[in-house]
Amino acid sequence: MIRLILVDDHTIIRDGIQALLSDVAELEVVGQARNGRELLDMLPHTPADVVMMDLNMPELSGFETMPLLREQFPEVRVLILSMLDHEKYVHQILTAGALGYVLKNAGKEEIVHAIRTVASGRPFLCTEIGLNLLHKAIEAPSSGGPKKPNDLSNRETEVLRLIAEGLTNAEIADKLFTSKRTIETHRQNIIEKTQAKNTAALIKYAMETGLLA
Incomplete structure (x- = not known):
C-alpha cells in the first residue's frame, strides 16, 4: 500500500x-x-x-x-x-x-x-514536460553551447531522455525495440561518461548540461 x-x-x-x-x-x-x-x-x-x-x-x-x-x-x-x-x-x-x-x-x-x-x-x-524539453533540445543550434567532454552517442542520449521520463530498463528496451541487456549496457556507459552515481544524478547532469533544457 x-x-x-x-x-x-x-x-x-x-x-x-x-x-x-x-x-x-x-x-x-x-x-x-x-x-x-x-x-x-x-x-x-x-x-x-x-x-x-x-x-x-x-x-x-x-x-x-x-x-x-x-x-x-x-x-x-x-x-x-x-x-x-x-x-x-x-x-x-x-x-x-x-x-x-x-x-x-x-x-x-x-x-x-x-x-x-x-x-x-x-x-x-x-510526458508533456519531457516532450517540451526534447523539442527544445532538438531545436537548439548545434553551436549553442560549449562542447562537453565524454559526449554521449545519439542512442545514449535517447536512453537518457527515457530514463528522465521515469521508464525502467525493460520499458526502454520495449520502446526502442531492443533487449534489456542492451539498455543496461547503454545505461552503464552513460554512468561512466557522466560520472553520475545514480539516476537522480543522471537527470541532474542532463538538465545542467542543456540536454533536457
Missing part, C-alpha cells in the same frame, strides 16, 4: 485528486494539507510514502518546503503536481530533492503511474 498526502492550497484540487484515486487499490490518501507548514506539522503523526505537492502555496511554498522535508523527513518521496511547466522550475525543484514532476492537466493514468514510479524510488517527468 502506498500512503499518500496531498498538499495544495485549493480544496477542490485536493478533493478532486482524492476522488480520482479512490478506486486505485494500492493507493491510500492518508492526509491533506493546504501548504508546506501544515504538511510538516502532519508528517510526525501521519506517516506517508509519497507527498504530492503543489509549488505555489501561501505560508510555505513547495520550493520553501522541499529543503525542510529533506532535512526532517528524508524517507518521504516527493512528487510535484503543478501548472508551472517552465524547465527552470522543474530543474530547481528536482535539484532540491523532489523525485517527480507532473502537470495538473495530466490524466488519471499518468498521475497514478507517477505516484507508483516515485514510490518505488525512481524519478518521473510527465
Whole structure:
C-alpha cells in the first residue's frame, strides 16, 4: 500500500485528486494539507510514502518546503503536481530533492503511474514536460553551447531522455525495440561518461548540461 498526502492550497484540487484515486487499490490518501507548514506539522503523526505537492502555496511554498522535508523527513518521496511547466522550475525543484514532476492537466493514468514510479524510488517527468524539453533540445543550434567532454552517442542520449521520463530498463528496451541487456549496457556507459552515481544524478547532469533544457 502506498500512503499518500496531498498538499495544495485549493480544496477542490485536493478533493478532486482524492476522488480520482479512490478506486486505485494500492493507493491510500492518508492526509491533506493546504501548504508546506501544515504538511510538516502532519508528517510526525501521519506517516506517508509519497507527498504530492503543489509549488505555489501561501505560508510555505513547495520550493520553501522541499529543503525542510529533506532535512526532517528524508524517507518521504516527493512528487510535484503543478501548472508551472517552465524547465527552470522543474530543474530547481528536482535539484532540491523532489523525485517527480507532473502537470495538473495530466490524466488519471499518468498521475497514478507517477505516484507508483516515485514510490518505488525512481524519478518521473510527465510526458508533456519531457516532450517540451526534447523539442527544445532538438531545436537548439548545434553551436549553442560549449562542447562537453565524454559526449554521449545519439542512442545514449535517447536512453537518457527515457530514463528522465521515469521508464525502467525493460520499458526502454520495449520502446526502442531492443533487449534489456542492451539498455543496461547503454545505461552503464552513460554512468561512466557522466560520472553520475545514480539516476537522480543522471537527470541532474542532463538538465545542467542543456540536454533536457
